[in-house]
Amino acid sequence: MIRYPVFQQCKKVAVTAPSSGVEPELHHLITKGTARMEERGFRVIVGDTTWTQVKAKSTPAPIRAAELQKFLQDEEIGLIMPPWGGFLLIEILPYLSFENISPKWILGYSDTSVLLLVLTLKTGIATAQGTNFVDVRGEVMDETTARFLDVLQTRRGEEVTQIASPFFQTEWQFDNPTPHIFHLTKQTEWKTISGAPFDCTGRLLGGCIDVIRHLIGTPFGDVAYFQQHFIDGEPILWHFENCDLKTDDLRRTLVQMRLAGWFDHCVGIAFGRSPANDPVEGYEIEDVYKDLSDELGVPVAYDLDWGHQPPQLTLVNGARARLVVEGGTGKLTQSFV
Structure with a gap:
């Protein structure tokens, strides 16, 4: 529990x-x-x-x-x-x-x-x-x-719903803060790799993929133990954000996670916005997401409100969550059960 x-x-x-x-x-x-x-x-x-x-x-x-x-x-x-x-x-x-x-x-x-x-x-x-x-x-x-x-x-026993932001920040301007710190200038658009609506319910887990990947194979990254002992085998809805990785490195990391069993009983994967995701030899970030979706047979959403391009939703690791993405926007409802 x-x-x-x-x-x-x-x-x-x-x-x-x-x-x-x-x-x-x-x-x-x-x-x-x-x-x-x-x-x-x-x-x-x-x-x-x-x-x-x-x-x-x-x-x-x-x-x-x-x-x-x-x-x-x-x-x-x-x-x-x-x-x-x-x-x-x-x-x-x-x-x-x-x-x-x-x-x-x-x-x-x-x-x-x-x-x-x-x-x-x-x-x-x-x-x-x-x-x-x-x-x-x-x-x-x-x-x-x-x-x-x-x-x-x-x-x-309660639930809380957050909706997509209206605008987000494309770059940091530390020497020019606004009253709310960020420069929210570009219209937010939540996306799915298939183009179809994303509607998934599962237990939230995730983080900054650059660093949590180093937990794979250690006593600190036992996802199977978590599923068995704390959520009674419920499916996982993964949330990731990418700080610095190019597309080839991100792809290798996702393959490693799959091979390590992190995506067993996964119901969907959602990626936050990223200033990285630089393509390598024409291998674009959308290619990475499509390859992952095809391999796992689960939907993938991206450019959501978390990561190094604020603002951020507050995502609760362990909560049962329903994430809906449709028409460029969406909402996240988290249930504390």
Whole structure:
């Protein structure tokens, strides 16, 4: 059975850096984020790892793991939000204890999705892919991002629906922030590789494919165990986002996942928008998606609202979800059962 954390505003929000921390010249992003969240009624505690970044990581792996473990065990904390992703979160996994963790939400994306997926696979505790802490520092939040609060406050037995964003951001302009941080200038269009409507129901799992692929074949990536012990064999609806991979590398990764059994009992696959997906010798991203759909015999949707081109829906690993894509738009309904 999936265990769903419950987040209340009386609980603290903890910021910690299990992957990359924040360089001194960017510390203002954390102080602004803290101020905005406190204006919204939350209490924020910022861990020491957040303030440092040396050699592609915030601190050595044992220190990062110890701070995260402390926050996981703290009953006063209801939500853990890394400042952003990074590169080397996978290093901390051997230092974490997954027993007797008090269920609480962890929210983020990119490299953070390694932690999210592992925690759900090993413990059955639901985790949330969505906005990073630095991206809630605006005067307001766009309507898509702001829904993370509704999702995290959903209780067992309830459901929550999110719809496609009206516009998305094509590139980051860090030196020119808007009141809601992002530059949402291009009209959103959700797509399916077949052109037919996508309507799938399954248990959500996924993350940033660049990094979660490295869990394959390790004790931290046992998808079959998760299916048997926590969801009673229900089908999986996979969600992926691609940060940096070209089409050939993405294709190799998806084949490896298939060969490793990750797509056994899969009902559908949905990909977020990506600034990558560069073609190789004419092999386009749509070719990758079609090959995957044909091999697995399941529908594939793409250019949805998650990944490195905001805004983002909040996706709950472990939740039973119905995803509908039709006519360039769609909706995601997640049931906490």
